Amino acid sequence: MTKQTISSLRTELRDLYDDYCAALDEGRLDDWSGYFTDDALYTVMSRESFVNGLSHATMYCEGLAMIRDRTNAIRETSVFEPRTIRHFVSGVRVLKDDDLIEARANFLLSEALYNSEPQILMVGEYLDVLRREDGVLKIKKRQAVYDNFRIRTALVMPV
Amino acid sequence: MSEAQESMTTERKWPELGPCRVPAWVYTDPELFERELEKFHYGKCWNYVGLECELPKPNMYRRNFVGGRPVLMTRDAEGEIHVVENRCAHRGSPVCWAQQGEVKDLTCPYHQWTFDMAGNLQGIPFMRGAPRPNPGMPKDFDKTKHGLTKLKTHVHEGTVWASYDHDAPDFNDYVGPDIIRFLDRILAGRELRLLGYSRQLIPCNWKLYFENSRDPYHATLLHSFFTTFGIYRADARFNVTPQPGGHEYIQSFLDPSLRETRSDVTAEMKTLKEGFTLEDMSVVTPYDEFEDGIISSLQVFPSLFVQQHGNVLALRHILPKGPQSTELAWTYFGYATDDDEMKTRRLKQGNLVGPAGYVSMEDGEVLAQVQAVVSQNPATQQIVEMGGRDNIGPAQTAITETLIRAFYDFYRREMNL
Amino acid sequence: MTWTTVAKFDELPEEEGVCVVAEGRKIALFKIGDEVFAIDDTCSHAEAQLSQGFVEDCAVECPLHQACFDLRTGAALSAPATEPVNTYPAKVEAGAVLIEL
Numbered sequence: 258m259t260k261q262t263i264s265s266l267r268t269e270l271r272d273l274y275d276d277y278c279a280a281l282d283e284g285r286l287d288d289w290s291g292y293f294t295d296d297a298l299y300t301v302m303s304r305e306s307f308v309n310g311l312s313h314a315t316m317y318c319e320g321l322a323m324i325r326d327r328t329n330a331i332r333e334t335s336v337f338e339p340r341t342i343r344h345f346v347s348g349v350r351v352l353k354d355d356d357l358i359e360a361r362a363n364f365l366l367s368e369a370l371y372n373s374e375p376q377i378l379m380v381g382e383y384l385d386v387l388r389r390e391d392g393v394l395k396i397k398k399r400q401a402v403y404d405n406f407r408i409r410t411a412l413v414m415p416v
Numbered sequence: 417m418s419e420a421q422e423s424m425t426t427e428r429k430w431p432e433l434g435p436c437r438v439p440a441w442v443y444t445d446p447e448l449f450e451r452e453l454e455k456f457h458y459g460k461c462w463n464y465v466g467l468e469c470e471l472p473k474p475n476m477y478r479r480n481f482v483g484g485r486p487v488l489m490t491r492d493a494e495g496e497i498h499v500v501e502n503r504c505a506h507r508g509s510p511v512c513w514a515q516q517g518e519v520k521d522l523t524c525p526y527h528q529w530t531f532d533m534a535g536n537l538q539g540i541p542f543m544r545g546a547p548r549p550n551p552g553m554p555k556d557f558d559k560t561k562h563g564l565t566k567l568k569t570h571v572h573e574g575t576v577w578a579s580y581d582h583d584a585p586d587f588n589d590y591v592g593p594d595i596i597r598f599l600d601r602i603l604a605g606r607e608l609r610l611l612g613y614s615r616q617l618i619p620c621n622w623k624l625y626f627e628n629s630r631d632p633y634h635a636t637l638l639h640s641f642f643t644t645f646g647i648y649r650a651d652a653r654f655n656v657t658p659q660p661g662g663h664e665y666i667q668s669f670l671d672p673s674l675r676e677t678r679s680d681v682t683a684e685m686k687t688l689k690e691g692f693t694l695e696d697m698s699v700v701t702p703y704d705e706f707e708d709g710i711i712s713s714l715q716v717f718p719s720l721f722v723q724q725h726g727n728v729l730a731l732r733h734i735l736p737k738g739p740q741s742t743e744l745a746w747t748y749f750g751y752a753t754d755d756d757e758m759k760t761r762r763l764k765q766g767n768l769v770g771p772a773g774y775v776s777m778e779d780g781e782v783l784a785q786v787q788a789v790v791s792q793n794p795a796t797q798q799i800v801e802m803g804g805r806d807n808i809g810p811a812q813t814a815i816t817e818t819l820i821r822a823f824y825d826f827y828r829r830e831m832n833l
Numbered sequence: 834m835t836w837t838t839v840a841k842f843d844e845l846p847e848e849e850g851v852c853v854v855a856e857g858r859k860i861a862l863f864k865i866g867d868e869v870f871a872i873d874d875t876c877s878h879a880e881a882q883l884s885q886g887f888v889e890d891c892a893v894e895c896p897l898h899q900a901c902f903d904l905r906t907g908a909a910l911s912a913p914a915t916e917p918v919n920t921y922p923a924k925v926e927a928g929a930v931l932i933e934l
Contacts, residue, residue, distance in 0.1 A: 303614055303615065305613045309610075311612035313613070314763070317763050318767075323767075326695055329694070334639075334640045334692065335641075411618075520878070521913050523879075528879075539900065546896060
């Protein structure tokens with residue numbers, strides 16, 4: 258793997274992550290689920306669980322069907338205060354560039370609610386495995402491990 | 417004390433209608449909050465501290481809280497479980513700073529006072545003074561009198577409980593035979609396997625969370641995911657049973673056929689989503705592992721809700737952090753005998769509960785909303801009349817507020833309000 | 834195994850320890866009456882010098898956490914130590930203290 262290929266893959270990943278975050282920030286949940294492979298595993302998990310090698314996740318979606326169920330449930334059944342969420346992704350790096358690509362990135366989410374200023378909702382790290390499907394990079398596994406000791410009030414949207 | 421606070425104290429008189437009214441000042445008053453901690457968390461009550469399986473090896477510890485105070489659950493070299501305060505007897509530093517660990521002994525980082533896993537003070541650096549011949553600790557300093565504060569500790573079927581009061585009643589007497597029976601339904605004779613943790617900090621008074629968890633009425637309305645999938649519906653069969661001592665249990669009987677059933681009851685449930693379905697139904701298709709078709713939740717006052725929701729086994733540890741702040745620490749577990757399929761089932765159904773749960777996410781949301789309003793209206797009253805003003809007995813329906821009334825009946829007696 | 838001179842007997846304090854270095858090892862010497870005992874200077878429990886400890890009844894108490902060790906055998910006599918410390922044969926010849934390493 259040359260420096261050049263890492264750099265171009267890194268650029269491609271940054272674009273992917275920015276688009277993924279924009280889909281969530283703009284509430285385009287169907288676009289968001291489109292970034293995953295059919296067999297994807299998507300989890301949002303506390304660092305407390307992660308460092309102890311535990312598998313329970315605050316959000317646990319095994320397969321695209323469960324990822325889409327999450328988005329449908331948010332739209333159809335969940336009751337929550339309207340909010341503006343903004344994702345900030347940094348530190349994108351490639352750990353492995355093979356048939357499967359392993360990558361990591363930091364995330365920070367701010368949340369703005371009625372009668373209060375935006376606050377940090379969550380900070381953590383994406384641990385990703387990606388696969389190229391018809392030339393397009395898709396997420397095969399994403400563990401969003403949050404550093405927060407506690408989630409502020411509730412976690413409404415995916416990370 | 418400011419004049420405003422003073423007048424609030426003098427106004428603190430329970431409404432005449434009794435437990436079917438809750439005055440909003442109970443959710444904000446800092447003095448009342450301190451009194452609650454003293455009475456319930458540092459008094460003769462048993463508080464949840466953890467699971468035995470969180471300390472799989474000797475000489476391990478894990479941090480937690482009883483009320484607002486930091487404690488350690490430890491396992492000594494012989495395997496015995498202890499609960500001690502995580503407060504050095506010397507200068508009040510926490511002895512353990514990492515959340516959990518395996519150690520030779522408990523050594524405070526500040527001055528390296530060393531305690532054994534049961535909290536007994538073993539050593540003090542330079543106790544004889546240094547360098548010679550400077551005096552050290554006074555000759556009559558008695559190490560046996562300056563250990564970590566020990567809590568009375570009880571292990572019940574893998575769950576660990578502690579009380580600051582060594583005269584606390586026997587644990588089984590404290591919770592009562594019904595709660596023991598339903599605890600044992602999911603705990604007895606099982607080797608528990610830890611699955612993980614989620615925590616949330618809800619900006620509300622702990623009693624608002626209590627009321628919410630004792631309120632099956634809201635569950636049939638606010639949580640439309642429940643009703644839509646027939647998991648928890650107003651037309652299902654329920655056992656809603658207050659217990660002495662502030663405990664309670666709620667059982668509902670799972671009837672998947674309700675998914676297809678519409679009745680005059682469902683017509684009133686505006687939130688039931690016709691046509692909404694899941695692509696992966698495993699989240700709402702539990703395996704009846706206890707062979708009784710029951711969904712069960714129970715509360716061991718003042719600190720723990722034990723939830724069996726289909727195949728999700730979750731402990732909700734309620735930690736009051738301030739008059740208007742409550743931590744909800746979720747611990748998920750299964751059994752050592754679970755095969756991969758069962759473990760996956762538990763993980764998938766885990767989406768139902770927790771800070772992002774399909775049937776619990778709304779609780780954090782609504783309680784934050786309620787707290788923000790009632791805190792500005794301490795003189796207002798909450799109405800708790802569903803099922804009868806004075807009824808604090810058991811009910812066979814979800815449409816009841818009997819558990820909230822029963823709680824305040826207990827609370828008022830304990831708090832002399 | 835060789836005998837090495839590590840101190841002068843007259844210069845050792847009574848009922849107190851002294852740390853000497855021999856062949857790169859830190860060794861604590863204790864003079865009890867006419868006899869000298871030699872053990873490892875570092876406590877088996879934590880990073881502390883036993884030569885700084887309090888001596889009583891042919892035992893030394895670690896200054897850091899009060900674990901006691903038998904000067905004759907090196908055995909841990911009290912918590913928090915559970916492991917013994919090394920001992921070395923010691924003798925006094927013509928006013929010199931020798932230990933066998």
